[in-house]
Amino acid sequence: MRGITALGAGVALWLCGTAASMAAPALTVLCAVDEAWCSAMQRVYEAKSGLEISMTRRSTGDILNQIRAEKAAPTADVWWGGTGDTHLQAGSENLLEPYHPAHESDMLPWAQNFFALSGGRSAGIYAGALGFAYNADLLRKLKLPAPACWKDLADAAYRGRIESGNPNSSGTAFTTLATLVQLFGEDEAFRFLAQLNRNIARYTSAGADPVKAAARGETVIGISFMHDAVTQKQAGYPLVIVAPCEGTGYEIGAVSIVKGARHPAEARRFVDFVLSPEGQSTGAAAGQNQVPSNARSVLPAAAPDISMIKMVDYDFATFGSPQERSRLLERFDAEIAPTN
Secondary structure (H helix, E strand, O other): HHHHHHHHHHHHHHHHHHHHHOOOEEEEEEEEOOHHHHHHHHHHHHHHOOOOOOEEEOOHHHHHHHHHOOOOOOOOOOEEEEEEHHHHHHHHOOOOOOOOOOHHEEEEEHHHHHHHHHHHHHHHHEEEEEEEEEEEEHHHHHHHOOOOOOOOHHHHHHHEEEEOOOOOOOOOHHHHHHHHHHHHHHHHHHHOOOOHHOOOEEEEEOOOHHHHHHHHHOEEEEEEEEEEEEEHHHOOOOOEEOOOOOOOOOOEEEEEOOOOOOOHHHHHHHHHOOOHHHHHHHHHHHHOEEOOOOOOOOOOOOOOHHHHEOOOOOOOHHHHOOOHHHHHHHHHHHOOOOOO
């Protein structure tokens, strides 16, 4: 009887182990692009590779915090998407694994410069300009002036009618903070943010949520990347997209392999795929309008023409440092103190 019991226990353990191994994904990806693109990439990559992957959508700042917290035992293999300055911060903290992707030579100059700046730890996958969008129907109904500049958003006419991301969690919102500092100087930027704060109805965790809310008529103005607003406009919503008159910043969305990844070989294959023309085409197929980094990729027809937008010379080295990020966020929390 003892032998039968031991045999039964062994079979049970073997079955449990087999089930666990069958259920375990071959790759774990933390995704910081739009949910629609996360889902599309998962479907396409699983069909192409024949592997099951885990794809979790989180805000950029939340992903950085997770990777920091799991430094000793990472659960994620790849960080895909999200603002490049946050990837640079992770790289400078030795949280990312250097890798030279197969399509490195096909990258556009801005992506090659970003890759060099990261020390080979992060590769640019797309670019997008920052701006805001307003709901034209709601603006007309409320008889509000049409904003054209950053400083227009401080007008008391917009009290409680603007949404923006929270820079503690949103890479988009941290880019906004860094952009304003570079445009106006730090002290003037924070004076403007204090005025703007009086008009903010809600700070969101995800950077695309403000323009989605504006599209649905839940708020008048949403601050976000312009390509996210284009996606909403293409869906039929009455948005007017604004490149602020003073100039604006931009993001380079990036992909990185987590240092200590449990599936490094598959992580490298995934990175190669997302940087390929086939991988980058999944963005347009999912309704996204960023400018892809691979020169051989097809530019989405509705992608904003970055060359026609007044841009700041965005300082990725400075604003991609953990010290500068922490300092600016501490000041933001102390002086602006978003509570929602």
